[in-house]
Each structure stands twice: as C-alpha cells, then as structure tokens.
Amino acid sequence: MRTRKALFLIPYLLWIFLFVILPILLILWYSFTDSNRSFTLNNYVVFFRNGTFLRMMINSFWYAMLITLLTLVISYPAAYFLTKMKNQQLWLLLIILPTWINLLLKAYAFIGILGNNGLVNQFLHLFGIGPVNILFTDFAFIFVATYIEIPFMILPIFNAIKEINPAVIQASEDLGASRWQTFRYVLWPLSRPGVESGVQAIFIPSLSLFMLTRLIGGNRVITLGTAIEEYFMTTMNWNMGATIGVILIVLMVIVMLITSRKARRKKVDL
C-alpha cells in the first residue's frame, strides 16, 4: 500500500523538480558564473556597486508599492460593500470579467483611451482643455497597472470579510463601539488574511512588470523586469540577467516572509 502511495507521488515530484527546482538551480548557476563558465561572484559585485541597478531596484519597489497601496485603497471598500450587496454573484462576475481578457489587449485598449486623440482627451476637449499628455507618464502606468490588479485584490478580501461571523460585528456595535472602532479592532484584524494574500498576489508580480512599462510607460518607467529583458534578449548576457533574477527572487521571499509572519501572529480563533 505504501509503495503504491509513493508511486502516485512520482509525477508530482518530477514536476516540482523539473519545473521548480531545476530552473532555480539553473538561474543560480548562471548568476555565479561568467561567460566562460567559470565560478565568479563578480555579477553580484557589479550589481551592488553599480548605482543604476540599485536605483532600478528602488524604482521597482516604489512602483510596486504605489500600485499595491492604490489597489488596496480602492478594493477594500469595494469588497466590503460587495458583501452587503444583493446580487453578489453577478457583481463578482462583473469584477472578474476583465481578467478573462488578455493583458496585451487591455494594454492596447488603454493606449487608445489615453492617447492624444483618445477618449479622455476628446472628453477634455469639450471643456476646452488639452490635448493633455497622459500616455507615457508615471500616472498612466500606475493607473493601468492598478486597474489590471484590482480583481486580484477584491477577491481574497471579499472572501475574508464574508467569512466573518456577522454576530461579531453586531456584538461590537451593541457594546457601544463606534463605526471606526468596529472597523479598526474587529473588521480589519479579521479580514487581514485576505488583505495579506491580496498584497502578496499584487506586490510580487508588480516588482517585475515589464510589458506595461514599455507599452503604457513608453520605457520612461524602468524596473528590474526591463533590465532582465535587456540582458537576456538584447545583449545575451545571461549571467547578469540571471543575477538580477536571483535578486528579484530574494526580494520576493523577503516580502512573503514579512507579510505571512504577521498573518500567523494575528490569527484569531472564533
């Protein structure tokens, strides 16, 4: 019986080894070698000595943070009111619907909306303003990235709030807590796991967005993703590209650790 169980495990183990462990090992190997395949730490020295890379790292972090924060500010109230709605399934469907459309198509749609002759500028033109430069600005980049990420934030928060026993909220109100206190001491801590998984789902991919930086940001927004693309595709310096990749992985692990440690501590049993 035991051996049969082990047999079932084989495909999964193979999968994990081939598609998770092996690629990471390969990236690590590339990052610690030079173009002649001999061991070197030089790639890392270059990364941390070179101001450009550090600046890029800070840039990536900054934009990812802005995107995550903005998404959270928009999504939390939305998720909260969703739980109070009548036709929840319908509304939820409407929120999820945009994720069925390919990212590239959405980006091109926004190019049409934000361009000099786009919808926004045509609207502004009615009031005698414009044309205003919107495309290829930081604002456009953050706006579109936020738009794309919102469903991934609303869903986990919605589920977390929905799981909260309404009696807890009622009890808090009955015991004389103000609305703010109810939110601060009851709703927020209890919905926190949802917020955390939402933040993880958005912050981590946002660190290395590069298609949007080019299409919407016009390469005026440069993140580590841009650098990785350049090192792999243009100069074919895979070793340096892999080094940046490893550093991104490390950054992501740190973010995961920070967010999930708090989650464990705050877990409240009902």
Added chain:
Amino acid sequence: MKKIFIAIISILLVCLGLAGLANHLEKPTAEGKKQSLIIYNWGDYLDPKLIKKFEKQSGYHVVYETFDSNEAMYTKIKQGGTAYDLTIPSEYMVTKMRKAHLLDRLNKQKIPNMKYIGKSFLHKSFDAENDYSVPYFWGTLGIVYNDKFVKKGAIKNWNDLWSKKYHHQILLVDSARDAMGMSLVSLGYSMNTTSSMKLHLAQTKLDGLGPNIKAIISDEMRMYMIQNEAAIGVTWSGEAYEMMESNSHLHYVVPKEGSNLWFDNFVVPKTAKNKKAAFEFINFMLEPKNAAQNARYVGYATPNVAAQKLLPKYIREDRQFYPDQTTLRHLQVFKDLGPKKTQEYNDLFLEFKMYAR
C-alpha cells in the same frame, strides 16, 4: 464527481477532435513527398506570390516560418533542433553567427545571379568576401516627421532634434546601438566607436535630448506615428516606409552627416538539410524581375542594381529610400564590437533611459 468526470471526458474529446482536424488540414501540404525548403524569415518580408512561383518552377515545397528579432532567431538556431535551410539576419548578426560557427559557406557557383548586386553593397566589413551572405534588402536609420506638427524641411540634421521646440514630441527607437550611434554621429564620431570617453560624451549628449523624448519604443512606434500621436520618430527606413503608406503626412529624412546603413542578408545555417534548394532559392530571388517584384511588395530598398532599373521612376528616385551618393558615402555599417563593448553601449543606454526625464 460524475459531472466533473463527464466534463473532463468531453474536454478531452473536443481536444482530440480539434487535433484530428488540424492534422487533416495540414495534410495536403505534407503529402506528395516533395522535397521541402524551410525558410526562416522576418514576418511579412517576402512576396508570397514569389514563393508560389518558386514552388511551381522548382518543384520544391516551401515551408515558411517567421521571427521578430535577430536575437530570437539566433537563440533558436543556436539551441539546435531546427532544420532551417535559409534565414535572413541583419549584418551584425551575420558576424555573430559566423563567429559561433552557425553558418555554412555559400556555393557561389550555384548563385550566378549575384552579379546583379551593386558593388557598393558587397564586400562590407561584416562579410568581406561575401562567402556567407548575400544582401537581401538594405536601409538606413533616420527621422520620420509629421508635417502637421513640423514644418516641411525643418528637420535635416540630427542636431535639429535637440531643439527646444520639440519638447515631449520625439519617439526614440529602443535600440542601444542605434540611439547611441545617432548621438555619436551628431558629435562627429563613428557609429562603431569603442572609446569609453567618446561613448560617455555621447550619453551625456543623449541625456540632453531627454526632455524632448516622449517614449522609447520600437514596434509600437509605427502605430503611434500613423495615429499622429507624436510629431517625430527616430527609426529605420523600413519602418518609416510602412508608416508613410498609411499616413501621407509623414516624411522620412536621412541626415546627410551620416547614419547607419543596415543590411538584411540571405545566409544558410549549418543545420540546413536542403542546401541545394536554398542556393536555388537565393538565385531565384536575385533574378532582377523577381527582386523588383519583391522590392515593390516589401517596400525596402533592394541592392539588386538590375532590379532597381525595373522599378518605376518614383520609387527608384525617391531620395528618402534611395539616398543620393553623398549621403550614401557617409552611411556606416555596424561592426560587431564583441560582447564587452556591446554591453557597454547597452548599459549606457539603459542609464540614459533611467535618468533622462
């Protein structure tokens, strides 16, 4: 549980059906057991009618696959497992592929039509004896401008781009060698400069262009220029040609102080299975009549002098795409500078992209 099971089965059945259908559709091309010629080319870069004609004439079956960047093509061929008989890299990539031992020598006796190619397009530094490559199309790097926003003839030189008038108006091509090269030429240096000092000077000059730049993009530029989104674009002649076809307000200028001269070339990779057909195809494409037809379809400038004569006058004498002799003399072909210097160009360009605002 049962529902899921039924769903899975039906999905599998649909997939199987589709696969069978696809197989059925592909069959007519695979049958007949004709020998095939596999061409790996840029998208929309060859008149499909010519392929049909070649198939009829020679009896080979042509398989046509496409790529969208030299690097993607290089990586695919280098990884192996491909059997392309013919591909069309740009000049610097020819050098690179040759150095990586990916190319086979051409059998020039099998390509007699090479005699039609203009002397000024042969024996370039990337393949001094043309042992490995035959030029297919050539072009330049230049400035496209929209006469709705810029007065006709106002832009003649690279330095005109630095004018304060064009604040936030310029789309710059996202290519380190081209952008840095433009800055180098405007300073009077060679586009193949290896001196770090001159490169830094070029970067500083490029930084000065920062406020005028709206975006740094490649493929999307065509769409933006056609939609009157920006006044000026720095791009390649081929791209410019496509833009001008869809927007008559656009004009293309090659600054006469110098610019890049690029070539796309026929080469035969080492992995080729049917070299005989590849040579036959190259020779077929060099036939003046076919070359002229192809040049009219693609719109790029052909190095085939006999074919040039067959083109209508308005194309042949269009100085935007067939520049005059003085400009031609100032054009420079990129040399492969080796990984280290290429990296330096790219790092400087990346820094420019980060800080220039």
